[in-house]
Amino acid sequence: MxxxxxxxxxxxxxxxxxxxxxxxxxxxxxxxxxxxxxxxxxxTQMRLVIRKIATAAQQYSEAVYTDEKTFLRNVYAPPLGGMSNFPICLTGLAGIGKSQIIAGFSRVYSTELSLVLPGHTDFSISSAWHIAVRSDVGAKRLLGSKFRCGDGKCKSLEEATAESIKQGIAAICVDEFQFHTASDANAKTAKLLLQLSSVGPPLVFATNFSLLHKLYKRPHEERQRLFSKPILVVPxxxxxxxxxxxxxxxxxxxxxxxxxxxxxxxxxxxxxxxxxxxxxxxxxxxxxxxxxxxxxxxxxxxxxxxxxxxxxxYASAREDVTLLVKGSINKSALTKDLYCPIDGIEMATAGGVAKHPAIQEHERRSGEEALKSSLTREEREAYESASGSKTRRKSQSAPPIKRPPATASKLIDAANRFLKHGIEKNPQS
Structure with a gap:
């Protein structure tokens, strides 16, 4: 496509x-x-993530829906204990567009058809289950809501596996996991995720950083399963x-x-x-x-x-923006809901995390200082002469200038003034 x-x-x-x-x-x-x-x-990010989900769905489909005989066997006698797969964890800042990506996958691959097999009732085939977690509910209740026949109750995960195959499901997308809360939310949510991933189709779950920090405290065997395929969505x-x-x-x-x-x-x-x-x-x-x-x-x-x-x-959002600017320079300034606990996580875009203008200016100045510190005295003098700047030598007797510590609001205001001045000076940049 x-x-x-x-x-x-x-x-x-x-x-x-x-x-x-x-x-x-x-x-x-x-x-x-x-x-x-x-x-x-x-x-670009939305397309990349949707293609990753589609690839996992295709691989599953090629393994499960190989022929008529295999299809019917799995419908009437599903594998005991389900068919466990490692889930895809889709994470990022709140409001970044994770829900739109999941909804977009369902919209792109929403074709439904009727599968006719001799001697059997027609099977209505679709592509994915889209489940929104709005409260503290269990896997059977969530899965039962997707059943087309019966009383809408799921008695076992094997029954859910059979139903998913009967419907031709190739992926299970679960959204809003941060609303699955309880006093021991990390344990219950981890259990729910592992149960859903054992149904068979690749599980894609979206979560904010706050819940990710809780889940990351789980035992290593659970972390290895839950975070083997993480994808980070960035601004x-x-x-x-x-x-x-x-x-x-x-x-x-x-x-x-x-x-x-x-x-x-x-x-x-x-x-x-x-x-x-x-x-x-x-x-x-x-x-x-x-x-x-x-x-x-x-x-x-x-x-x-x-x-x-x-x-x-806008106070709450403004505080987040301020912390994100500071945190991009110094990660310790960030609260847990604003940074990902998984180091080296794959980002959904080749361009990397979007940098605020204040961050770019900080990196530029840091690079210049690093360059200056590596030069000899003669090279430094030549550099200052060529750039039109000259390092001021501090008098040893002069007392150091004491400045009040920079607050978050002052940092963002300074960044805004710097950017506005640069745009007014060069409006075509």
Whole structure:
């Protein structure tokens, strides 16, 4: 399947909302929220992850659905104890798009057909089970909800295996695992995952970092099974094609955002204030729209976005962005819900983690200092002469300058001022 064909199946376009001005602010904001929630803009990461899931599903199908005889035997006499496979763990920051990826896989591979075998009732074949975990429930109850016949109850995992084969299921996708909570959530959730993975079809489960930290405390034999195939979803880069396409689509949901859409620095501003997290973009734009209505304007401006960023409503997301910027430079600044506990985890994009402009500037300066420290005195003098800078020699008698420790808010404000100055100086960059 080509990228173009997959994108056609994945994309969910939202027709512009043309009647927001006639609604109350609360009604308009609700309509906008629903529109951004439904909006799906395919990305490189989304296609890569879906192809990984599809590959695992294909390998399973080739092993299980080999011929008529094998198919019927597994339907009527499923393997005892199921057919255990290592699950695929899909993780990333909250709001990064994990649920959209799982829903996208089901949408791309949603073809259903009727399989006719002589002497047997027709089998209705589909591709995957999509299960959303909303409460503290067990594997049998979750699996029973996917049964097509009977009372919708699953008596054993072997019965679930037989039902999955009967339906031609090639993958089981489970979402929202962070809502499977209890006092001993890590033990119960680990048990649930292992039970679901023993049904047979490859299990894909999406989880935020907070639950991942809990699961990572499980015994090593469980960790080896649960995290043998982890995939990390990361924010889009601020200058990437994927980010640009998403911003265009997000601003296209209503004509009130047309001024922002025509502003060349809007994509960079939105990335700076959200760290590339799409859910945060929707929240920031909704608050920006509210600020526009308060001042009785008709178009959302950059000033409205800046006001929204500093608002009380955006405080939690703003704190996350601040910590993510600091944590990209110093990991110890991050809380557990903002970083992945698995070292060396495979990222779903070849481009790596999107870097905030403040991080890029920090790395540039660190590289320059490393270069200077490796030069001889003659080489350093030549470097300073060529670059137009000269290192100031500190007087041994001069007391050191004491500066107050940098706070998270000061760090992000400094990064914003630096970026804004650079964009104004060179708007084409």
């Amino acid at each position: 080509s990228d173009k064909t997959m994108d056609t199946l994945l994309r969910v376009h939202i027709a512009p909302l043309l009647d927001l001005a006639g609604m109350s602010p609360d009604q308009a904001e609700l309509r906008l929220e629903e529109a951004w929630k439904a909006l799906v803009v395919p990305s 889009d880069g601020s200058g990437s094609k994927d980010w640009g396409e998403y911003v265009v689509a997000a601003l296209g949901v209503a004509p009130e955002f047309s001024e922002l859409a025509m502003n060349s620095i809007a994509p960079e501003i939105l990335h700076r204030y959200t760290f590339g997290i799409r859910r945060s973009v929707a929240l920031l734009l909704k608050i920006s729209y509210s600020r526009m209505r308060i001042r009785k304007g008709d178009k959302v401006s950059i000033e409205d976005v800046e006001s929204a960023y500093n608002s009380f409503e």
